[in-house]
Amino acid sequence: DAGVTQSPTHLIKTRGQQVTLRCSPKSGHDTVSWYQQALGQGPQFIFQYYEEEERQRGNFPDRFSGHQFPNYSSELNVNALLLGDSALYLCASNGWGGPSYNEQFFGPGTRLTVL
Amino acid sequence: AQSVTQLGSHVSVSEGALVLLRCNYSSSVPPYLFWYVQYPNQGLQLLLKYTSAATLVKGINGFEAEFKKSETSFHLTKPSAHMSDAAEYFCAVSEPTNAGKSTFGDGTTLTVKP
Numbered sequence: 001d002a003g004v005t006q007s008p009t010h011l012i013k014t015r016g017q018q019v020t021l022r023c024s025p026k027s028g029h030d031t032v033s034w035y036q037q038a039l040g041q042g043p044q045f046i047f048q049y050y051e052e053e054e055r056q057r058g059n060f061p062d063r064f065s066g067h068q069f070p071n072y073s074s075e076l077n078v079n080a081l082l083l084g085d086s087a088l089y090l091c092a093s094n095g096w097g098g099p100s101y102n103e104q105f106f107g108p109g110t111r112l113t114v115l
Numbered sequence: 116a117q118s119v120t121q122l123g124s125h126v127s128v129s130e131g132a133l134v135l136l137r138c139n140y141s142s143s144v145p146p147y148l149f150w151y152v153q154y155p156n157q158g159l160q161l162l163l164k165y166t167s168a169a170t171l172v173k174g175i176n177g178f179e180a181e182f183k184k185s186e187t188s189f190h191l192t193k194p195s196a197h198m199s200d201a202a203e204y205f206c207a208v209s210e211p212t213n214a215g216k217s218t219f220g221d222g223t224t225l226t227v228k229p
Contacts, residue, residue, distance in 0.1 A: 004158075033215040042119075042205050042219030043159070056216045090158055094215045102147060102166045102214045106158040 002027070004107035006091050012113045013081050021076040021110045025093030031055075032074040033104065034066060035090040043090055049074050050096045078112075086114045117142045117208045121220035129228045134178075134193040136223045138206030141187065147214055148189040149207040150180055153222075159205065165189060167211065176200070201227045 005024045013019050025032050031050045035043035045058035049068035068074045072093075078085055088111050094104040122137040140146055147166050151159040163174025170182040180191045189206060203224050207217040 031215050035219075040221075042207075042221045043217075045216055045218065048213075048215050056213065058216075092159075092215065096215075102211070103149075103161065103164060104215050104217070106151075106160070108158040111156075 004091055004093050004105050006089075006107040006110050008110060009108070010111045010113075012115065014115050015081055015083060017081050018077065018079045019081060019112060021078075021089050021091075021112070022073065023076070023091030023093075023107060024073045025091075026105045029093035029095050029105070030072050031094050031096040031101075032068060032072065033092045033094075034074070034076045035092065036060070037088040037090055037109070038084075039087070046076070081114045083114050086112060088112075117146065117210070117218045119206050119208050119218055119220035121204075121206050121223050123223055124221065125224045125226065127226040127228060128196045130198055131195050134191070134196045134200065134225065136191040136204050136206075136225065138180075138189045138191065138220060139187055140189060140206070140208045142208055142210075144210055147209045147211055148180075148182060149209070149214075149217065150174065150178070150189075150191045151205045151207065153203045153205065162191070162204075196225075196227045198227050198229065201225055 033048040034046040037043040048056040052068045063079045088109040090109045091107045092104040118141045150162040165182045173179045207219045209217040
Protein backbone atom coordinates (compact mmCIF):
# COMPACT_ATOMS: atom_id res chain seq x y z
CA ASP A 1 0.00 0.00 0.00
CA ALA A 2 1.61 3.24 -1.20
CA GLY A 3 -0.39 5.46 1.13
CA VAL A 4 -1.17 9.02 0.08
CA THR A 5 1.19 10.34 -2.57
CA GLN A 6 1.72 13.91 -3.73
CA SER A 7 3.58 15.53 -6.57
CA PRO A 8 5.72 17.44 -7.04
CA THR A 9 7.75 17.47 -3.84
CA HIS A 10 8.93 21.03 -4.29
CA LEU A 11 7.89 23.84 -6.57
CA ILE A 12 9.11 27.38 -7.13
CA LYS A 13 6.87 29.93 -8.84
CA THR A 14 6.76 33.68 -9.24
CA ARG A 15 3.98 36.04 -8.23
CA GLY A 16 1.03 36.02 -10.57
CA GLN A 17 1.68 32.56 -11.93
CA GLN A 18 -0.61 29.56 -11.63
CA VAL A 19 0.23 26.21 -10.04
CA THR A 20 -1.27 22.72 -9.99
CA LEU A 21 -0.55 20.21 -7.25
CA ARG A 22 -1.52 16.56 -7.45
CA CYS A 23 -2.58 13.93 -4.94
CA SER A 24 -3.40 10.22 -5.05
CA PRO A 25 -5.36 8.93 -2.05
CA LYS A 26 -4.61 5.84 -0.03
CA SER A 27 -5.98 2.67 -1.56
CA GLY A 28 -9.63 2.21 -0.63
CA HIS A 29 -10.22 5.88 0.17
CA ASP A 30 -12.62 8.01 -1.84
CA THR A 31 -12.41 11.38 -0.10
CA VAL A 32 -9.58 13.87 -0.45
CA SER A 33 -8.95 16.98 1.63
CA TRP A 34 -6.37 19.70 1.06
CA TYR A 35 -4.62 21.73 3.72
CA GLN A 36 -2.23 24.68 3.66
CA GLN A 37 0.48 24.77 6.31
CA ALA A 38 2.36 28.04 6.52
CA LEU A 39 5.72 28.06 8.24
CA GLY A 40 5.37 27.73 12.00
CA GLN A 41 1.63 27.15 11.89
CA GLY A 42 -0.79 24.28 11.94
CA PRO A 43 -2.48 23.05 8.77
CA GLN A 44 -5.52 25.00 7.61
CA PHE A 45 -8.36 23.27 5.77
CA ILE A 46 -8.77 24.44 2.17
CA PHE A 47 -11.46 22.11 0.79
CA GLN A 48 -12.63 18.53 0.52
CA TYR A 49 -13.69 16.45 -2.47
CA TYR A 50 -15.97 13.44 -2.63
CA GLU A 51 -17.64 11.95 -5.68
CA GLU A 52 -15.83 14.51 -7.85
CA GLU A 53 -17.54 17.41 -6.09
CA GLU A 54 -16.34 19.98 -3.59
CA ARG A 55 -18.19 19.08 -0.38
CA GLN A 56 -16.67 21.41 2.17
CA ARG A 57 -14.61 24.56 1.88
CA GLY A 58 -12.53 26.50 4.35
CA ASN A 59 -11.86 30.21 4.42
CA PHE A 60 -9.81 30.47 1.24
CA PRO A 61 -10.39 32.75 -1.77
CA ASP A 62 -11.65 31.57 -5.13
CA ARG A 63 -8.08 31.61 -6.43
CA PHE A 64 -7.89 28.20 -4.82
CA SER A 65 -9.78 25.58 -6.78
CA GLY A 66 -9.69 21.86 -7.11
CA HIS A 67 -10.80 18.82 -8.95
CA GLN A 68 -11.33 15.15 -8.23
CA PHE A 69 -11.09 12.49 -10.90
CA PRO A 70 -13.07 9.25 -11.22
CA ASN A 71 -10.11 7.32 -9.77
CA TYR A 72 -10.39 9.55 -6.65
CA SER A 73 -7.11 11.38 -7.28
CA SER A 74 -7.25 15.13 -6.92
CA GLU A 75 -5.66 18.38 -8.01
CA LEU A 76 -5.30 21.68 -6.24
CA ASN A 77 -4.99 24.74 -8.43
CA VAL A 78 -3.92 28.15 -7.26
CA ASN A 79 -4.19 31.15 -9.60
CA ALA A 80 -2.55 34.57 -9.39
CA LEU A 81 0.00 33.41 -6.84
CA LEU A 82 0.88 35.72 -3.97
CA LEU A 83 3.96 35.66 -1.78
CA GLY A 84 1.68 34.60 1.07
CA ASP A 85 0.77 31.41 -0.77
CA SER A 86 4.22 30.03 0.03
CA ALA A 87 3.54 27.03 2.25
CA LEU A 88 3.50 23.27 2.57
CA TYR A 89 0.38 21.92 0.90
CA LEU A 90 -0.86 18.70 2.42
CA CYS A 91 -3.28 16.24 0.95
CA ALA A 92 -5.20 13.83 3.15
CA SER A 93 -7.60 11.01 2.37
CA ASN A 94 -10.25 9.02 4.18
CA GLY A 95 -13.30 6.97 3.42
CA TRP A 96 -16.65 8.73 3.24
CA GLY A 97 -18.99 6.90 5.59
CA GLY A 98 -16.99 3.72 5.47
CA PRO A 99 -14.89 2.07 8.17
CA SER A 100 -12.07 4.53 7.59
CA TYR A 101 -14.22 7.66 7.70
CA ASN A 102 -13.04 8.72 11.17
CA GLU A 103 -9.35 8.88 10.37
CA GLN A 104 -7.48 10.66 7.63
CA PHE A 105 -4.08 9.80 6.25
CA PHE A 106 -1.70 12.53 5.12
CA GLY A 107 0.71 12.67 2.25
CA PRO A 108 4.24 14.08 2.55
CA GLY A 109 3.19 17.43 1.13
CA THR A 110 4.29 19.75 -1.66
CA ARG A 111 6.49 22.67 -0.65
CA LEU A 112 5.48 25.72 -2.73
CA THR A 113 7.73 28.75 -2.77
CA VAL A 114 6.47 31.93 -4.41
CA LEU A 115 9.13 34.51 -5.31
CA ALA B 116 -17.43 26.26 14.81
CA GLN B 117 -14.50 24.38 16.24
CA SER B 118 -11.14 25.52 17.55
CA VAL B 119 -8.04 24.12 19.21
CA THR B 120 -5.60 25.79 21.56
CA GLN B 121 -2.26 24.21 22.26
CA LEU B 122 -0.72 25.66 25.38
CA GLY B 123 3.01 26.15 25.00
CA SER B 124 4.52 26.49 21.56
CA HIS B 125 7.77 24.96 22.83
CA VAL B 126 8.25 22.23 25.41
CA SER B 127 11.65 20.93 26.48
CA VAL B 128 12.21 17.78 28.53
CA SER B 129 15.14 15.60 29.45
CA GLU B 130 15.46 12.12 28.02
CA GLY B 131 13.53 9.74 30.26
CA ALA B 132 11.30 12.46 31.70
CA LEU B 133 7.54 12.73 31.42
CA VAL B 134 6.18 14.37 28.28
CA LEU B 135 3.01 16.46 28.67
CA LEU B 136 1.63 18.43 25.72
CA ARG B 137 -1.54 20.38 26.37
CA CYS B 138 -4.55 20.73 24.12
CA ASN B 139 -7.89 22.40 24.77
CA TYR B 140 -10.70 22.37 22.25
CA SER B 141 -13.96 24.09 21.55
CA SER B 142 -16.75 22.36 19.67
CA SER B 143 -20.51 22.82 19.39
CA VAL B 144 -20.97 19.09 18.77
CA PRO B 145 -19.37 16.01 20.34
CA PRO B 146 -15.87 16.11 18.90
CA TYR B 147 -13.44 13.71 17.42
CA LEU B 148 -9.93 14.56 18.61
CA PHE B 149 -6.55 13.70 17.17
CA TRP B 150 -2.87 14.07 17.90
CA TYR B 151 -0.40 14.10 15.03
CA VAL B 152 3.37 14.24 14.90
CA GLN B 153 5.36 15.97 12.16
CA TYR B 154 9.05 15.55 11.57
CA PRO B 155 10.95 18.18 9.55
CA ASN B 156 9.96 18.36 5.90
CA GLN B 157 7.43 15.55 6.28
CA GLY B 158 3.68 15.14 6.41
CA LEU B 159 1.59 14.37 9.47
CA GLN B 160 1.51 10.99 11.17
CA LEU B 161 -1.42 10.07 13.38
CA LEU B 162 -0.40 9.27 16.96
CA LEU B 163 -3.85 8.58 18.37
CA LYS B 164 -7.52 9.49 18.07
CA TYR B 165 -10.57 9.85 20.28
CA THR B 166 -13.82 8.91 18.59
CA SER B 167 -16.27 8.81 21.53
CA ALA B 168 -15.31 5.39 22.86
CA ALA B 169 -12.87 5.03 25.77
CA THR B 170 -11.77 8.36 27.21
CA LEU B 171 -8.19 7.16 27.73
CA VAL B 172 -6.70 6.56 24.34
CA LYS B 173 -3.45 4.74 23.70
CA GLY B 174 -1.47 5.46 20.57
CA ILE B 175 1.75 4.58 18.89
CA ASN B 176 5.25 5.01 20.32
CA GLY B 177 4.03 4.89 23.93
CA PHE B 178 1.85 8.02 23.74
CA GLU B 179 -1.58 8.30 25.28
CA ALA B 180 -4.18 10.99 25.78
CA GLU B 181 -7.21 11.43 27.98
CA PHE B 182 -10.43 13.07 26.85
CA LYS B 183 -11.90 15.23 29.61
CA LYS B 184 -15.20 16.71 28.57
CA SER B 185 -15.61 18.83 31.69
CA GLU B 186 -12.26 20.49 31.04
CA THR B 187 -12.57 20.42 27.22
CA SER B 188 -9.05 19.00 27.18
CA PHE B 189 -7.18 16.27 25.35
CA HIS B 190 -3.62 16.38 26.69
CA LEU B 191 -0.94 14.11 25.26
CA THR B 192 1.44 12.25 27.58
CA LYS B 193 4.32 9.83 27.44
CA PRO B 194 5.92 8.46 30.61
CA SER B 195 9.50 8.52 29.37
CA ALA B 196 10.81 10.73 26.58
CA HIS B 197 13.17 9.41 23.96
CA MET B 198 15.45 11.45 21.72
CA SER B 199 13.44 10.29 18.71
CA ASP B 200 10.32 11.99 20.13
CA ALA B 201 11.74 15.41 19.23
CA ALA B 202 9.32 16.78 16.64
CA GLU B 203 6.31 19.06 16.11
CA TYR B 204 3.03 17.88 17.60
CA PHE B 205 -0.41 18.98 16.49
CA CYS B 206 -3.77 18.55 18.16
CA ALA B 207 -6.81 18.57 15.90
CA VAL B 208 -10.60 18.44 16.24
CA SER B 209 -13.27 17.41 13.78
CA GLU B 210 -16.98 16.74 13.76
CA PRO B 211 -17.94 13.07 14.10
CA THR B 212 -19.41 13.01 10.62
CA ASN B 213 -16.35 14.32 8.84
CA ALA B 214 -12.85 13.52 10.07
CA GLY B 215 -11.57 14.79 6.76
CA LYS B 216 -12.30 18.36 7.75
CA SER B 217 -10.15 18.99 10.79
CA THR B 218 -9.21 22.14 12.65
CA PHE B 219 -5.64 22.15 13.92
CA GLY B 220 -3.84 23.92 16.70
CA ASP B 221 -0.67 25.88 16.03
CA GLY B 222 1.53 23.06 17.21
CA THR B 223 4.00 22.39 20.00
CA THR B 224 7.67 21.81 19.32
CA LEU B 225 9.06 19.14 21.61
CA THR B 226 12.78 19.21 22.35
CA VAL B 227 14.38 16.28 24.15
CA LYS B 228 17.66 16.97 25.93
CA PRO B 229 20.18 14.17 26.50
